Amino acid sequence: xxxxxxxxxxxxxxxxxxxxxxxxxxxxxxxxxxxxxxxxxxxxxxxxxxxxxxxxxxxxxxxxxxxxxxxxxxxxxxxxxxxxxxxxxxxxxxxxxxxxxxxxxxxxxxxxxxxxxxxxxxxxxxxxxxxxxxxxxxxxxxxxxxxxxxxxxxxxxxxxxxxxxxxxxxxxxxxxxxxxxxxxxxxxxxxxxxxxxxxxxxxxxxxxxxxxxxxxxxxxxxxxxxxxxxxxxxxxxxxxxxxxxxxxxxxxxxxxxxxxxxxxxxxxxxxxxxxxxxxxxxxxxxxxxxxxxxxxxxxxxxxxxxxxxxxxxxxxxxxxxxxxxxxxxxxx
Numbered sequence: 161x162x163x164x165x166x167x168x169x170x171x172x173x174x175x176x177x178x179x180x181x182x183x184x185x186x187x188x189x190x191x192x193x194x195x196x197x198x199x200x201x202x203x204x205x206x207x208x209x210x211x212x213x214x215x216x217x218x219x220x221x222x223x224x225x226x227x228x229x230x231x232x233x234x235x236x237x238x239x240x241x242x243x244x245x246x247x248x249x250x251x252x253x254x255x256x257x258x259x260x261x262x263x264x265x266x267x268x269x270x271x272x273x274x275x276x277x278x279x280x281x282x283x284x285x286x287x288x289x290x291x292x293x294x295x296x297x298x299x300x301x302x303x304x305x306x307x308x309x310x311x312x313x314x315x316x317x318x319x320x321x322x323x324x325x326x327x328x329x330x331x332x333x334x335x336x337x338x339x340x341x342x343x344x345x346x347x348x349x350x351x352x353x354x355x356x357x358x359x360x361x362x363x364x365x366x367x368x369x370x371x372x373x374x375x376x377x378x379x380x381x382x383x384x385x386x387x388x389x390x391x392x393x394x395x396x397x398x399x400x401x402x403x404x405x406x407x408x409x410x411x412x413x414x415x416x417x418x419x420x421x422x423x424x425x426x427x428x429x430x431x432x433x434x435x436x437x438x439x440x441x442x443x444x445x446x447x448x449x450x451x452x453x454x455x456x457x458x459x460x461x462x463x464x465x466x467x468x469x470x471x472x473x474x475x476x477x478x479x480x481x482x483x484x485x486x487x488x489x490x491x492x
Contacts, residue, residue, distance in 0.1 A: 166224045173232040179443050185235040186310035191281050195236055196258055207246035207404040220399035222490040224345050230348025233446040235312055237261040237278035239341040244286055246404050251328040258283030262338040264458045271318045275282040277457045279314030288331035293471045294324035313453055339415040339458035340398035340406035346418045346454050349447040350388045353429045360433055384428045394418055409487050416464035
């Protein structure tokens with residue numbers, strides 16, 4: 161059944177979300193048609209229980225779909241919308257229409273939310289108010305771009321708090337969930353970047369043969385492949401096989417590791433591609449730009465590594481026992 165979902169989703173994205181479409185949305189074109197195609201096919205409700213007319217998938221079962229969003233550079237916050245709709249359904253509230261994103265940290269002023277992933281293309285923002293969360297409509301907010309070329313992240317500012325929809329999720333649980341799905345998004349972008357790098361190394365010739373025949377290039381691609389597949393394994397640590405609420409330490413291990421390797425992986429891909437990889441016209445930047453943005457979203461590696469360290473120091477286990485029993489055991 162999970163294969164049916166991912167096959168259908170891959171076909172939909174292949175037809176509706178090509179690089180040209182992504183670039184047009186990044187430069188300001190409306191994303192309504194793309195969103196309608198995805199939401200109309202039911203993928204926004206993939207985590208909603210079957211009793212509430214959703215697919216009822218666990219986060220682990222939905223992980224390949226979330227990774228596919230990263231692999232296709234989907235310019236919409238579908239994974240965050242999946243979470244928001246599941247939380248709404250848990251409280252027997254009607255699903256909101258349009259894409260939903262999540263504020264990566266609380267607001268210092270209560271009305272300004274900085275560096276919101278997909279803030280430029282979202283209709284709703286999940287905000288942290290004290291220990292609880294609410295959904296705020298974005299239609300009356302001011303969107304301030306982050307100044308990075310073609311970025312979809314934005315700072316959202318309200319003059320006064322809008323009429324909000326309360327959600328049955330704590331602020332910390334929302335941040336943990338946001339980190340977990342962001343790690344999954346990053347694995348998809350990493351996978352696509354590896355495929356592109358291998359293809360380029362086999363096609364680009366130098367001194368009469370493909371550059372992929374040179375040992376130095378082979379070594380770089382091997383390291384990149386190691387990063388990609390270990391990142392996938394780490395991201396799955398955040399995914400429960402039952403339900404959609406990731407455990408804190410599983411999400412910490414996932415986001416911490418994937419964020420740590422993202423910049424190194426991007427550097428290798430650019431090194432193999434050479435000068436062409438940094439051009440606007442080449443598709444590599446669609447993925448490396450996102451990796452750098454997602455690395456900081458919901459906390460970079462140092463934030464999550466500190467959480468893991470604090471959890472270890474609060475107990476009496478050895479490092480090995482902590483990893484076996486608490487870190488990895490908590491994500492089993």
